[in-house]
Amino acid sequence: MSHIAKRIAGISLGAAVLCGLSMQADAQLLSHKDLSVEIATQIAMTAVETCKTNGYNVSAHVLGREGQVVVAMRNPAAGFATFENSMKKAYTARTTRAPSGKFAEAVKGNPNAAQFFLTNFVAAQGALPIMVGNDTIGAIGISGAPGGDKDEVCAKAGIDKVAAQLR
Amino acid sequence: MKNIAIIAGLTVASVLAGSANAQLITHKDLSLQTAVTIAQTAVATCKAQGYMVSANVLGRSGEVIVAMRGNDTGPHTLENSFKKAWTARATRAPSVNFANTLKDNSTAGARSLSNMVPAQGALPIMVGDDVIGAIGVSGAPGGDKDEACAKSGIEKVAADLK
Numbered sequence: 194m195s196h197i198a199k200r201i202a203g204i205s206l207g208a209a210v211l212c213g214l215s216m217q218a219d220a221q222l223l224s225h226k227d228l229s230v231e232i233a234t235q236i237a238m239t240a241v242e243t244c245k246t247n248g249y250n251v252s253a254h255v256l257g258r259e260g261q262v263v264v265a266m267r268n269p270a271a272g273f274a275t276f277e278n279s280m281k282k283a284y285t286a287r288t289t290r291a292p293s294g295k296f297a298e299a300v301k302g303n304p305n306a307a308q309f310f311l312t313n314f315v316a317a318q319g320a321l322p323i324m325v326g327n328d329t330i331g332a333i334g335i336s337g338a339p340g341g342d343k344d345e346v347c348a349k350a351g352i353d354k355v356a357a358q359l360r
Numbered sequence: 361m362k363n364i365a366i367i368a369g370l371t372v373a374s375v376l377a378g379s380a381n382a383q384l385i386t387h388k389d390l391s392l393q394t395a396v397t398i399a400q401t402a403v404a405t406c407k408a409q410g411y412m413v414s415a416n417v418l419g420r421s422g423e424v425i426v427a428m429r430g431n432d433t434g435p436h437t438l439e440n441s442f443k444k445a446w447t448a449r450a451t452r453a454p455s456v457n458f459a460n461t462l463k464d465n466s467t468a469g470a471r472s473l474s475n476m477v478p479a480q481g482a483l484p485i486m487v488g489d490d491v492i493g494a495i496g497v498s499g500a501p502g503g504d505k506d507e508a509c510a511k512s513g514i515e516k517v518a519a520d521l522k
Contacts, residue, residue: 229431230403230428230429230430231431234396234400234428238396241392257429261429261435262427262429263428263429264426264428265424265426266392266396266425266426267392267424267425267426268392269419269425270391276424
């Protein structure tokens with residue numbers, strides 16, 4: 194076997210081994226926790242009621258792992274744009290795996306940030322990711338309070354309410 | 361002279377219509393809390409019967425007030441529960457009535473409208489004779505079973521629907 198042939202054989206063998214290893218890893222199904230509709234409803238209602246106690250009428254969205262709507266709540270007492278906005282905030286928090294306020298900070302003064310060209314991103318505070326350990330399993334978005342910080346307080350109250358179940 | 365009389369008559373008629381139109385419309389609408397109770401009850405009732413379902417509660421204009429994706433339901437059930445509810449709201453009748461209409465007339469005009477679906481499982485939400493919204497349920501094996509859960513949701517808040 195020539196030097197080059199040996200090298201090719203070595204690389205092929207190495208690739209085959211690597212490939213075999215990664216195939217083995219891929220062959221295992223993913224195991225993960227997801228929100229139930231009951232918990233999602235509790236999160237959303239707690240957030241809506243917390244804001245109401247604070248004097249604000251808000252709409253809420255709880256999205257799941259794939260950004261899908263698990264619970265959507267339009268508050269007829271809130272502005273009609275709040276329904277859409279709460280969804281977009283939640284989507285932003287889910288996909289960035291971070292509070293939507295963080296995204297708002299990151300793109301401040303940068304209207305050409307690439308994310309603005311993606312669907313459903315919004316640079317507005319008021320949504321938080323829903324975590325199980327380090328895993329983002331969804332997000333809650335709130336809209337309607339006079340200030341994203343006030344929306345976020347209610348979103349947090351919703352998640353705190355079910356903290357014991359988020360494991 | 362005859363023309364003047366007609367014009368005078370039209371003027372009186374239009375003043376009368378004008379005063380009637382000048383009054384604002386008064387109506388009752390679903391609150392978020394009532395809508396959530398309706399949807400939650402419907403989902404829980406179906407779950408107790410062994411069926412995982414999604415539910416949509418729509419308001420007077422067909423707007424989504426609450427949408428709930430049931431656990432382990434088919435991905436189409438959220439959309440389907442919305443469309444059933446839309447059909448019930450638009451026709452002011454159980455969505456099964458529209459299904460029966462299409463049986464008799466498979467090319468009825470409403471078939472071509474957005475969001476209409478000829479499937480049982482949705483009921484209008486009434487205050488007296490006034491339709492203030494609708495609930496649609498999807499996921500049970502049979503529209504009659506979906507409708508039973510929708511009914512339980514409305515019955516739960518019956519005392520508030522006045």
